[in-house]
Amino acid sequence: MSKSVSRRQFLMRCGVLSAAGVPALRWAMNLGAIGTSAAISSTARADDGEDYRALVCVFLAGGNDCHNTLIPLDPANYDKYARLRGAIKIEQASLQATELVPSNAWTDGRRMALSPSLAPLKSLFDQGHMAMVMNVGPLLGPLTLAQYKQNIGVPAKLFSHNDQQSTWQSGGTEGMTTGWGGRMADLMLSGNGANGSMFTSISATGNSVFMSGRNVSQYQVSPSAGGAVKLLPVPSVGAAVDPAVIAAMSSQLQAPRGHLFEESHASVARRSIGTEAVLTDALAGVGDQALIAGNSLSAQLNLVARLIAARSALGVKRQVFFVSFGTFDLHAMAAEKQPILHGALASALKAFYDATVTMGVSANVTTFTASDFGRTLTNNGDGSDHGWGGYHFVMGDSVQPRSWFGQLPDVAVNGRHDVGQGRLLPAVSVDQYGATLARWMGTPASEMATVFPNIGRYESSDLGFMKST
Numbered sequence: 309m310s311k312s313v314s315r316r317q318f319l320m321r322c323g324v325l326s327a328a329g330v331p332a333l334r335w336a337m338n339l340g341a342i343g344t345s346a347a348i349s350s351t352a353r354a355d356d357g358e359d360y361r362a363l364v365c366v367f368l369a370g371g372n373d374c375h376n377t378l379i380p381l382d383p384a385n386y387d388k389y390a391r392l393r394g395a396i397k398i399e400q401a402s403l404q405a406t407e408l409v410p411s412n413a414w415t416d417g418r419r420m421a422l423s424p425s426l427a428p429l430k431s432l433f434d435q436g437h438m439a440m441v442m443n444v445g446p447l448l449g450p451l452t453l454a455q456y457k458q459n460i461g462v463p464a465k466l467f468s469h470n471d472q473q474s475t476w477q478s479g480g481t482e483g484m485t486t487g488w489g490g491r492m493a494d495l496m497l498s499g500n501g502a503n504g505s506m507f508t509s510i511s512a513t514g515n516s517v518f519m520s521g522r523n524v525s526q527y528q529v530s531p532s533a534g535g536a537v538k539l540l541p542v543p544s545v546g547a548a549v550d551p552a553v554i555a556a557m558s559s560q561l562q563a564p565r566g567h568l569f570e571e572s573h574a575s576v577a578r579r580s581i582g583t584e585a586v587l588t589d590a591l592a593g594v595g596d597q598a599l600i601a602g603n604s605l606s607a608q609l610n611l612v613a614r615l616i617a618a619r620s621a622l623g624v625k626r627q628v629f630f631v632s633f634g635t636f637d638l639h640a641m642a643a644e645k646q647p648i649l650h651g652a653l654a655s656a657l658k659a660f661y662d663a664t665v666t667m668g669v670s671a672n673v674t675t676f677t678a679s680d681f682g683r684t685l686t687n688n689g690d691g692s693d694h695g696w697g698g699y700h701f702v703m704g705d706s707v708q709p710r711s712w713f714g715q716l717p718d719v720a721v722n723g724r725h726d727v728g729q730g731r732l733l734p735a736v737s738v739d740q741y742g743a744t745l746a747r748w749m750g751t752p753a754s755e756m757a758t759v760f761p762n763i764g765r766y767e768s769s770d771l772g773f774m775k776s777t
Contacts (some may be wrong), residue, residue: 360619360672361749362627364612365489365518366605366657367477368679370469370637373692374699375685375730376646377426378440380719381407381419388719392730394687396642398423406430408440411709415716425650428658429701436709437661437670438701439773443715443725444741445681445697445734446475449765456727467694467731469637472680476738477518479760488742489628490521491759492751496626497524504623506583510615512608513632526630527583529615531607535591536584590621598656598663605633606656613663616673626749636679639691661703671705674774676745678738685730686721697732700741706748706775713773736771737762743769 376396380386381403390397403421408430414420422430432438446463455461464481465471471482478484493509500508509519509526519526530537597613600606608631615622615629633653638645657675664670682698697717715735717725727733739760743751746759747770756763763769 360625360669362616362629362669362673363489363492363745363749364609364629364631364660364673364675366609366653366675366677367473367513367516367518367630367632368634368636368653368677369473369632370635371472371680371683371694372634372636372677372698373638373642373646374682374695374697374732375692376423376642377650378408378420378422378442378699379403381421382417385418385719389685392685392687392719392721395690396687396692408433408712409710410440410712412711414712418716420716423647423650425647426654428654432658432661432703433710437705437707438703439707439709440712441700441702441714441736441741441771441773442712443697443717443732443735444700444738445732445736446472447734447737447739448762449737451733453724453727453733456733466696467681469680469694474517476678476680477516479739479742479762484517486520486522487516487518488746488759489518489630490524490526492521492746492749493519493524493626493628494521495751495755495759496628496749499626500624504625507587507615507622507624508626509628510612511630512611513630516630516632519628519630529587529611531604531611535611535614536587538584586622590618591615594618597667598659600655600659603652603656605631605652606659608633609656609660610663613660613667616664616669617667628749638683639688639693642687642691657701657703664704674702674704674706674745674748676700676702676741682732685719685726685732693729695729695731696727697734697736702745702773708773708775711773713771737766739763740766740769740771744771744774748774 375389375393376398379398380389381400386400390400402424406422406424406427408420408422429438433440448461448463451461463475474482474484477487477489479488490509496508497505505524506527509521509524511519511526511528512531514528516526528537529535591614594614594617596610597617598606599610612629612631616627619627633656634649636646636649660675661670664673677700679698679700680694682695683692684695686692713736715725717732717735720726721730722728725733725735739762743756743760743763746756747753751759753769756769760769
């Protein structure tokens with residue numbers, strides 16, 4: 309076939325590709341590339357990488373049950389826990405090996421232990437590479453139980469998955485188009501320069517409001533694709549693709565246009581294809597870093613680790629990553645399903661941390677968890693219902709070692725920390741949690757309200773779980 313392909317031949321061959329099983333969605337552009345105006349050069353190189361920092365958000369989709377994540381171990385509080393949890397309680401005898409003994413003692417001499425399924429995280433905590441932040445949730449400002457009961461200053465649409473996912477990620481209400489990860493990335497663009505700006509905000513799990521900024525657009529990558537989401541068609545297994553078709557499609561997409569809108573689309577295509585080439589080249593010499601077979605979270609974190617390993621080739625000094633895992637929405641069969649999820653979570657996090665050590669960036673990369681909400685302390689049979697405040701992990705060599713922060717709530721229903729059914733009234737806002745991480749990333753105090761509009765309502769924007777910089 310000649311290199312010149314007629315329009316009719318082009319369309320016919322596209323039809324052949326479709327019949328061969330090439331999904332149209334696989335032809336889609338990486339939408340993260342559309343909004344960024346920075347030109348990408350394949351020759352871009354960063355400096356030696358010493359001034360590098362990355363945040364990795366691990367979103368536990370569906371609402372992780374914090375009450376079966378960190379469990380009371382002392383007899384008095386364990387008995388309360390067991391009565392309220394019923395069929396979904398974790399047996400006390402199985403908790404002895406995963407007790408966490410922090411350098412700052414638990415409240416009132418209490419003892420706490422990780423779920424046995426999270427055992428790999430105990431060594432990270434004991435060795436000073438992980439901290440716990442307790443009773444975190446979306447707030448508009450400091451909120452008392454009395455104010456909650458009077459509906460004063462209460463966030464909208466609590467206990468709803470889509471609303472609270474959006475609230476957690478955006479720092480506002482559902483429908484917001486930017487998230488605090490993206491707004492933080494906005495401030496990093498100039499530091500990364502034109503060549504690295506495309507790779508400042510990267511999602512390995514599809515589109516997420518958390519990663520969208522006012523100026524930055526999230527760049528989407530895929531573990532199944534081995535990196536960039538492809539713009540040009542990728543054949544199904546065993547399907548033959550005429551290289552001339554791909555070349556023709558590339559030419560058609562990138563050809564200069566006389567019409568303003570057509571040229572804008574072609575410009576996006578040129579940028580997306582060029583960016584994909586840069587990323588593919590950068591990852592070509594970087595093998596698996598943290599891959600555990602059959603673990604979907606590990607696949608995402610492994611790709612993040614590969615991207616971090618390629619940071620010099622990509623020309624970046626500051627990055628924000630987003631991965632997700634679950635569903636943790638266990639209204640039933642929680643005793644069977646949550647341990648499986650927790651086991652996969654713990655092994656993936658441990659493997660990722662070990663990879664950062666191998667790469668020499670364990671003090672430069674901080675990983676933290678987020679989730680829709682916690683869940684009810686009471687059971688609904690063999691599961692639990694939507695809650696509010698929850699417990700979270702922060703991992704890396706820049707966290708305060710063997711420490712916990714926030715509030716260790718009472719094990720009680722209708723108590724001083726409960727809005728009903730053991731739903732925790734958060735003592736720590738997502739804004740404060742995020743602002744502490746943002747400060748570590750280098751967000752200036754003068755810009756903190758740009759990233760977290762409500763942060764000025766709190767006495768402190770720094771919870772102290774990150775080491776001073």
